[in-house]
Amino acid sequence: MSDKVVTAKEAIASIRSGMTIGVGGWGSRRKPMALIRELLHSDIKDLTVVSFGGPDVGLLAEAGKIKKLVFGFVSLDSIPLDPLFSSKRQGGHIETEEIDEGMVVAGLRAAAQRLDFLPIRAGLGSGVLPANPHLETIASPYSDDVYVAMRALNLDAALIHVNRADKQGNGQFLGPDPYFDELFATAAETTIMSAERIVPTEKFLDEGSFHTLFINRMYVSHVVAAAQGAHFTSCEPDYERDEAFQKHYVESARDPEAWAKFAERFLSGPEDQYLAAVRDFHQGRSEG
């Protein structure tokens, strides 16, 4: 039986500059934030990032890691926009492939099935086609329909965060939605999966039915133990989104000076230092 457990740092060392990476979760929900924070500490750059975007995109954009973003939206859910992403875009610093979110799904499905493209109606007639001249349409051989031929979004690596994993790389979600984590994993050459807790395989069914065993080990190369590894996004039922901290992130992100302080306090050290600073942040609020 293979043991795929490594540290976040060791896992991220498998990522190279210029790669295309997919990030699991959705908006500000179950994002692999501990892995993203580890990426921020690396000297990796020029990434093409595919994401149902949340603060993962904001943080990577701000740190200058993103060459190109493939996305349908970037949102923090309870706060509609991420100011770090907005300011990088408004400065013209990021190349984008902005497509319908269903087209992102189709592109990942094509990659997972080792197809060049999958047909989809979404995108026809919209600004998505003029904005992405590399995307072609295709005539149906069976009717007069024309579809978008959504090009495969082949990923070099996928980063996902789950509630429970075993050492071999099986993953379990316990919240309301698996999001597209499995699709990201199947569309990628390698997948790095962090988990709130690593449990013995025989303990999986103690916490959820077999329907929750959504990621199998064939798709996973590295397993990382990361309690609070989705913070400050939600990771139900382990924890909800840290709304107070997200608000602090957004308020800091709107002002360069405040952002410098935020980055110094929360993002300058390793993960245990981050979690300690977050505890300190909440303690300060309850006392203040």
Added chain:
Amino acid sequence: MTTEATRAEVCVVACADTYRGVGEILGHAVGIIPTLGARLAKLTFAPNLVMSDGEAFFMHTPPPLGKTASSGGVLESWLPFGKVFDVLATGRRQSIMGASQIDQYGNQNISLIGDRSHPKRQLIGVRGAPGNTANHRVDYWVPQHSTRIFVEEVDMVSGVGNNHLEGFGTGLKYHQLGQIVTNLCVFGYGPEGRLEVVSVHPGVSLNEIEENTGFSLATSEVPTTRIPDDEELRLIREVLDPKGIRSREVPE
């Protein structure tokens, strides 16, 4: 005798009316007033309408307004995001979406303002608007009718308008724009696919609508928007929104 309907309540009923005759499909509604409209439709003339909590669940009885299933209500089915794309592809869905811009042909923009390589303002992104408008009927809700929203031409077509249907064979055969409900009026689409005023909310003049719309409207005499009846007012005020959250979107 019930007190007179507020503007917000007129808007709720106008949103509800977009679901007339739809049958057993997913009523997708973004915003407080569209959500109230869909819930009112379900309680009155569209009992088979399917409603989600905005996240992963279909609700037999809805959660509190603006909240998800974790705050209450009774679940009837599970529909994670992945399955939403399957539902819209089957056509069993009808949406009331918001808009940052809408133009004279009903193109909608939620992506960005300005030039797309260097936007003046990056907004949320096209999201599912291209796919929604390609697959099922879409209506829009505009709580603040202004020349900032109603523009001659949108900066990035997210939801597809009536002038962009050519060139794809029959690929856009399911495209259907319904109505646009604003805080001032209800728009429909004329024979050329251009916006036209269908009805004016009580107390609003055509002149006021023209002044707040950034393109010309072929206006003539139009009727007044339907006023909620006593039962609808009771449902809105006592059952669906007893806290009066609707007035946050359209103040009295």
